[in-house]
Amino acid sequence: MFEYDPVLYSRILTTLTLAFHVIFATLGVGIPLMIAIAEWMGIKRNDPHYTLMARRWARGFIVTVAVGVVTGTAIVLQLSLLWPNFMRAAGHTIGLPMFMETFAFFFEAIFLGIYLYTWDRFKSKMKHFLLVIPIVIGATASAFFITTVNSFMNAPQGFEIVDGVLTNVSPLAAMFNPATPTKISHVIITCYLTAAFILGAIAALNILKGKNHVYHKKALHLTMVTGAIFAIGTAVIGDLSGKYLHEYQPEKLAAAEWHFETESEAPLILGGILTEDNEVRFALEIPYALSILAGGSTDTVVTGLNDFPADELPPLWIHYMFDLMVFIGMYLALVSMIFVFFNWKKNWNAFSRPLLWAVFAGGPLSMLAIQSGWFFAEVGRQPWILNGIMTVSEAATTSQHVDIMLLVFIILYTVLGITCVVVLRRMFKNNSVEHELEERGIVHHSKQEAN
Amino acid sequence: MSYEVVGITVLWTFLYGYLIVASVDFGAGFFSYYTKQRKKNHIIHNIIQRYLSPVWEVTNVFLVFFIIGIIGFFPDTAYYYGTALLVPGSVAIILLAIRGSYYAFATYGAKESKWYSFLYGATGLLIPASLTTVLTISEGGYVRIDNGNVQLLYGELFGSLYSWGVVILAVVSVLFISASFLTYYASRAKDTNALNLLRKYALIWSFPAITMGIVVFFLLNKRNPEHFQNMVELWWMFGISFLSFAIATYFIWKKRNYGTAFILVMIQYFTAFFGYGISHFPYLLYPYLTIYDGFTNETMATALIIAFIAGLLLLIPSLYLLMKLFLFDADYVEGKKSKVL
Numbered sequence: 001m002f003e004y005d006p007v008l009y010s011r012i013l014t015t016l017t018l019a020f021h022v023i024f025a026t027l028g029v030g031i032p033l034m035i036a037i038a039e040w041m042g043i044k045r046n047d048p049h050y051t052l053m054a055r056r057w058a059r060g061f062i063v064t065v066a067v068g069v070v071t072g073t074a075i076v077l078q079l080s081l082l083w084p085n086f087m088r089a090a091g092h093t094i095g096l097p098m099f100m101e102t103f104a105f106f107f108e109a110i111f112l113g114i115y116l117y118t119w120d121r122f123k124s125k126m127k128h129f130l131l132v133i134p135i136v137i138g139a140t141a142s143a144f145f146i147t148t149v150n151s152f153m154n155a156p157q158g159f160e161i162v163d164g165v166l167t168n169v170s171p172l173a174a175m176f177n178p179a180t181p182t183k184i185s186h187v188i189i190t191c192y193l194t195a196a197f198i199l200g201a202i203a204a205l206n207i208l209k210g211k212n213h214v215y216h217k218k219a220l221h222l223t224m225v226t227g228a229i230f231a232i233g234t235a236v237i238g239d240l241s242g243k244y245l246h247e248y249q250p251e252k253l254a255a256a257e258w259h260f261e262t263e264s265e266a267p268l269i270l271g272g273i274l275t276e277d278n279e280v281r282f283a284l285e286i287p288y289a290l291s292i293l294a295g296g297s298t299d300t301v302v303t304g305l306n307d308f309p310a311d312e313l314p315p316l317w318i319h320y321m322f323d324l325m326v327f328i329g330m331y332l333a334l335v336s337m338i339f340v341f342f343n344w345k346k347n348w349n350a351f352s353r354p355l356l357w358a359v360f361a362g363g364p365l366s367m368l369a370i371q372s373g374w375f376f377a378e379v380g381r382q383p384w385i386l387n388g389i390m391t392v393s394e395a396a397t398t399s400q401h402v403d404i405m406l407l408v409f410i411i412l413y414t415v416l417g418i419t420c421v422v423v424l425r426r427m428f429k430n431n432s433v434e435h436e437l438e439e440r441g442i443v444h445h446s447k448q449e450a451n
Numbered sequence: 452m453s454y455e456v457v458g459i460t461v462l463w464t465f466l467y468g469y470l471i472v473a474s475v476d477f478g479a480g481f482f483s484y485y486t487k488q489r490k491k492n493h494i495i496h497n498i499i500q501r502y503l504s505p506v507w508e509v510t511n512v513f514l515v516f517f518i519i520g521i522i523g524f525f526p527d528t529a530y531y532y533g534t535a536l537l538v539p540g541s542v543a544i545i546l547l548a549i550r551g552s553y554y555a556f557a558t559y560g561a562k563e564s565k566w567y568s569f570l571y572g573a574t575g576l577l578i579p580a581s582l583t584t585v586l587t588i589s590e591g592g593y594v595r596i597d598n599g600n601v602q603l604l605y606g607e608l609f610g611s612l613y614s615w616g617v618v619i620l621a622v623v624s625v626l627f628i629s630a631s632f633l634t635y636y637a638s639r640a641k642d643t644n645a646l647n648l649l650r651k652y653a654l655i656w657s658f659p660a661i662t663m664g665i666v667v668f669f670l671l672n673k674r675n676p677e678h679f680q681n682m683v684e685l686w687w688m689f690g691i692s693f694l695s696f697a698i699a700t701y702f703i704w705k706k707r708n709y710g711t712a713f714i715l716v717m718i719q720y721f722t723a724f725f726g727y728g729i730s731h732f733p734y735l736l737y738p739y740l741t742i743y744d745g746f747t748n749e750t751m752a753t754a755l756i757i758a759f760i761a762g763l764l765l766l767i768p769s770l771y772l773l774m775k776l777f778l779f780d781a782d783y784v785e786g787k788k789s790k791v792l
Contacts, residue, residue, distance in 0.1 A: 059559065066555030069511055070548040076515050080522060081540045084533030091526025092747050096754045099523045102516045103762035109508040110769045114776055121776075134769070169747075171754040398600050399537040412545055416552055423556045 007393045009402035010082040013409060017071065017078055018378075019371060020413045024068030026370050029143045029188065030195025031061045032108075032136045037226060039129050048442045049215045053222070054132075055119060056433070057199065060424055062116060067420050069109075071413075082402065086385050086395035089166065093159045094152045096171040101145035108138025140188055147187045150377070151179035155248050156386045178248050182241040189237060190329075190373065193230035194366040196223045197332060201363025204356045206433070215433050217351065224339040224359065231333035238329065239293065246294035249387065250303045252380040255314045256322035257290055258283075259304050266290040266302040270323055274316060314382040321376035328369035335362050454752040455733075455742040458524035461759060462517055463728045469513035470724065471628065471717060476510050477575035478629020479503055480550070482652060484572025487565070495645045497786060498637050500558070506773070507554055511547070523755050527745030531736050532585065534601035535594050539584040546581060550574035579621040587614045590675045591737030613667070613674040620663040624720070627653065627660035631699065631716045635709040640784045650703060657700045661693070664723065675737060681730035688726035695719040 035054045042051030080087045090098070111134040122128050152158075158173030159166050200223030206216045245253040253259070258269050258280050268290040272283025291300040305313060335358045342350035381387055385395045452460075479499045486492045522529045533540075549570055557567040588594055588603065590613070595602045608614050630653035637645040668689070672679040682689070699715035702708040733741040746752070777783055 062559050063555055065508070066552050066559075069508055070551040073511055073515055073547055073551075074544045076518050077540050077544050080518070080529045080533035081537045082533075084530045087522055087529035087533060088526040088745075091522040091524075091529055092751065095519075095523030095526070095747065095751055096758060098519050099755055100758050100762070102512060102519050103758070103765065106509070106512045106516065106762075106766055107769060109512055110766070110773050113506055113508060114773055118776065167748065169750050171751050397534050397537060399534050399602075401538055405537065405541045408541065408545065412548060416548065419556055420552070423559075427559070 006402050007396040010396045013406045021071035024064050026191045026194050027064045028068040029139045029191035032139045036132045036136050043125050082397050083395045092166045093174050094149050097145040097148045097175050104138050104141035111135050143188050147184045148175045151183040155179040182244045185237045189233045196227035197362045197366040199223045201360045204359040208356050224336045228336035228340050242293035251308045254305045258319050260306050262304040262307050264299045264301045314380045318376050318380045321372040324372040325369045328365045455746050462520045465517045467724050472510045474625040474628035475632045477625045480571040480575035484568050498645045535603040543581040546574045546578045579625050580618045583617045583621045587617050613670045616667045616670045620667045623659040627656040631713050635713040638709045653703050685726045688722045692719045692722040
């Protein structure tokens, strides 16, 4: 029925691997910071609840790291296997940060091994806390380096092409391209945000299930305060990303916004559907908002889709990916701020069931936002793999059997994903917070604060 | 030294590092599974767990480092090997993925399961077998290039004596390296029962390891006479290798100097691996690709080398700390220090 097309299968297989990996990569970048904050609070407030929080988070974290490591290895190999031409070009131009990423991860892996097994080994708690710092740095540095590679794919620079040969390469210019500042800050802060919300969702769920130990409330409060800060940061950076797109990848912005005519005072379109003659229906229009997003003022002229060659445009469904990401981002900011505000007002109830449900929903939603954000970023660059330089079809392998490999990897990720969830559930079910608190003889403050 | 030589030396050294640490890990998985089947698992289980838990992730990074490094220094390898190795490469990914995640599931998920330990043991032997495909095809004759399309000749690969020889060499080497390291680790832990069993494994696998080394050496003569001639010229390196092997085995047999014995095993593989690598020079893939073809530009090479040195300055103290806490800390090795998550 289908004709074998290695390009198409390579794209599907890469999508699959990346979409699966990004779940674990996002947690891998974000959770170490949350662990560090919890352990720090435990020391500063001399509150063993926070220390136990760090310990339990670290225990769950290692399982997700394992899947992150193996799928990360898969990506490295798969990029060479499926996109040999791209990797050849990348080796010449953007090899440096890829190389440094492995160092960052190496560094993190070493200290993670030490951190996990030395909880009770040092007399001073501070010493053990110091071990988490390299993990946080390593995790964030990994995200930094690998995102510069993705930035390079969006805004390639730092080389010249003379007669089809890459010359005059400047690795630093390639690394620090125009897309780098907004892209790395956006990726890193949303990793933190997502990690905070995933952990917050777990705490909220526990309280919803009727567990009323103050430990869960502390966990929820900690994750929502950090979540609110990261959510506000995300919004500010999101605005800057819009300005980047306007200047360097206007076709991506126009496609995200279904913006056809070049004009100033451009409205922002939310939702809606597109008719066959490219008319937007049923959408919510915010006047001037697109011009403001793109250039900070209503008279910014935003180039429309009609002014780009049709064969260089990404598919227009990325509009929904963009909207979904933005909507969830706002939702997370709102929920976390409401929680923090309610909790701050002493006689308001921050632990009401509707608000807890809203926080819980934030967990899966934040991961959905990560997915839709990456889908928008990657599909929005089509047909290019290196924007303006190399298309995905030029980059792909010509090899046979990519279709069979796709099938095999679908099975692999399904099995890995299911086992990972089963293992995590079993780990924490068999060893509940209450049980562990009792086992370790922790009774700190729980009586005064629990009411 | 030219940039090309510096680059390939760095990468080859990392691949050697992977060969050692991964062999210990792979072999440990197999021994763990094997002893479980024979109900002797209680003897060596602690030793293996105690060593592996803190270091397993580090192992994987050596491999990733090598791959990223070779693409950075020699971008054309991505094109040639990437296209040719789709299937064997994917098989290796799957095996690595299963191994890494199921190890973590079993260790941290706090549930022993026969199935997990089978996966862990089986992948320990299959991964080295699948990874050696790369070294095999580098000898030439397994890849065809039509109009720039690179194709792996599966019939040639599966039908060749040399390719199977390398697979067996890899598997027996893994078991030998692993057993000799674990023997040393058990002796440090003063665990006599584990020591006796592991010492026996080390001795059992020593003979096949050296025999297969010699067999593959001569099989190469048929496969790639040019490479074989270069190897013969480096006879002294292989001589040192053989000598180190003999002394190491003697020590293990005589039940003494287990630490020195393991260092000698490392030297045995170091000299053989580098002898093989130097004689392979300058080819990355006979006869299509040498290290001088499509070498990355000088700016990139300088940048990579600087990054590499900076990275080492960061990693060596960290690795030292890891080893100090888990490898050389007698109390930890003997199990007197807790290892609770």
